[in-house]
Amino acid sequence: MAETPLTTGGEVGYLRIATEEAYAPIEMLDLYRELLDEPDVDPGFASLMGFYLRSDAERPAAVRRKLADLGEERLADMDAAGVDHAILALTAPGTQVFDPARARDVARLANERIAEACRAHPDRFSGLAAVGFEDAPSAVAELERGVKELGLKGLVCNSHIRGHYLDEERFYPILEAAEALDVPIYLHPQTPPRDMIRPMLEAGLDGAIFGFGVETGMHLLRMIVRGVFDRFPGLRVVVGHLGEALPFWLYRLDYMHAAQQRAARYQGNPRLELTVSEYMRRNVWVTTSGMAWVPAIMFCREVLGPDRVMYAMDYPYEYVPDEVRAQDALPLSLPELRRFYETNAIEVFRLDLTGTAEAADG
Numbered sequence: 001m002a003e004t005p006l007t008t009g010g011e012v013g014y015l016r017i018a019t020e021e022a023y024a025p026i027e028m029l030d031l032y033r034e035l036l037d038e039p040d041v042d043p044g045f046a047s048l049m050g051f052y053l054r055s056d057a058e059r060p061a062a063v064r065r066k067l068a069d070l071g072e073e074r075l076a077d078m079d080a081a082g083v084d085h086a087i088l089a090l091t092a093p094g095t096q097v098f099d100p101a102r103a104r105d106v107a108r109l110a111n112e113r114i115a116e117a118c119r120a121h122p123d124r125f126s127g128l129a130a131v132g133f134e135d136a137p138s139a140v141a142e143l144e145r146g147v148k149e150l151g152l153k154g155l156v157c158n159s160h161i162r163g164h165y166l167d168e169e170r171f172y173p174i175l176e177a178a179e180a181l182d183v184p185i186y187l188h189p190q191t192p193p194r195d196m197i198r199p200m201l202e203a204g205l206d207g208a209i210f211g212f213g214v215e216t217g218m219h220l221l222r223m224i225v226r227g228v229f230d231r232f233p234g235l236r237v238v239v240g241h242l243g244e245a246l247p248f249w250l251y252r253l254d255y256m257h258a259a260q261q262r263a264a265r266y267q268g269n270p271r272l273e274l275t276v277s278e279y280m281r282r283n284v285w286v287t288t289s290g291m292a293w294v295p296a297i298m299f300c301r302e303v304l305g306p307d308r309v310m311y312a313m314d315y316p317y318e319y320v321p322d323e324v325r326a327q328d329a330l331p332l333s334l335p336e337l338r339r340f341y342e343t344n345a346i347e348v349f350r351l352d353l354t355g356t357a358e359a360a361d362g
């Protein structure tokens with residue numbers, strides 16, 4: 001089969017929309033450096049940002065530079081990989097290591113910067129809003145401002161909020177606002193919290209290699225089994241890395257969850273209206289960030305449905321143009337490839353790309 005060229009503009013038959021693309025204001029990276037110097041710094045944060053902000057090795061140095069760029073270098077990298085459009089989000093752990101006042105200020109700054117880039121290049125960029133989750137009323141206000149005034153397309157949650165999870169009632173106002181505004185929450189990984197990380201950290205498994213996925217998959221599962229999607233049935237959640245392994249677990253999750261519910265084993269958990277896999281096929285979409293692996297992508301399409309699996313790159317942490325070639329070569333028809341790269345993202349994020357280069361039948 002001939003290779004699809006890595007060109008933009010839709011001449012291959014679809015626009016490539018990358019849905020998990022990271023940005024960091026340099027001001028936030030400076031605040032991270034200050035936090036790294038504090039005596040009781042979170043071990044996961046120290047592991048992750050200690051590496052990216054202090055290492056002189058080539059990859060972390062390039063990641064630092066590319067994270068803060070919303071102009072020439074990023075656009076050139078997108079062009080070279082055939083990526084038409086990137087959905088930008090504040091990089092992990094985002095605001096979720098700061099006290100509430102600082103979290104709110106950093107979220108505002110990030111949202112302003114991302115919105116400015118989207119205004120400058122509406123054909124190339126969309127963005128998600130960051131918020132300071134711990135102060136729920138201010139988070140709701142910032143999400144509303146982000147969506148209604150700045151034109152942002154969703155909310156990024158960089159997983160745990162200093163050891164807390166979105167199924168806790170204190171965060172319900174934020175979930176309610178996302179549902180009411182009709183925007184998805186992108187549940188993105190970060191390093192596990194202090195009381196989960198120890199055995200991973202000593203083996204170098206705390207980061208993107210494994211710990212990210214374990215913690216984030218658990219976060220989404222907590223939301224499901226604690227009844228978030230019965231309370232907010234219209235809430236849309238997007239997760240990267242092909243669903244943080246949950247698609248592979250669906251059979252066992254359904255079996256064991258049903259058994260638990262029949263026995264009323266955990267009194268604190270509500271009885272759910274649906275099975276775990278039914279929520280995964282109603283409220284959850286997954287992206288291929290960092291998982292450019294054909295059999296795993298095809299498996300997720302089979303068990304979740306083709307409408308729920310879409311492309312992401314995970315720039316600048318992952319920047320391998322050959323991974324775009326690999327996904328262009330998925331054993332799919334042109335309309336199915338278009339759904340994977342373009343239509344699913346347009347639908348779940350409610351993107352309006354009219355007036356920009358339109359794909360095949362534009």
Ligand code: 1DF
Nearest residue numbers: 022091092093207208290314317
């Ligand atoms: C890494 C990977 C870092 C992802 C990220 O943000 C990130 C990494 C700090 O490789 O250390 O978003 N990722 O999503 O896989």
Ligand code: MN
Nearest residue numbers: 020188289314
């Ligand atoms: Mn990522």
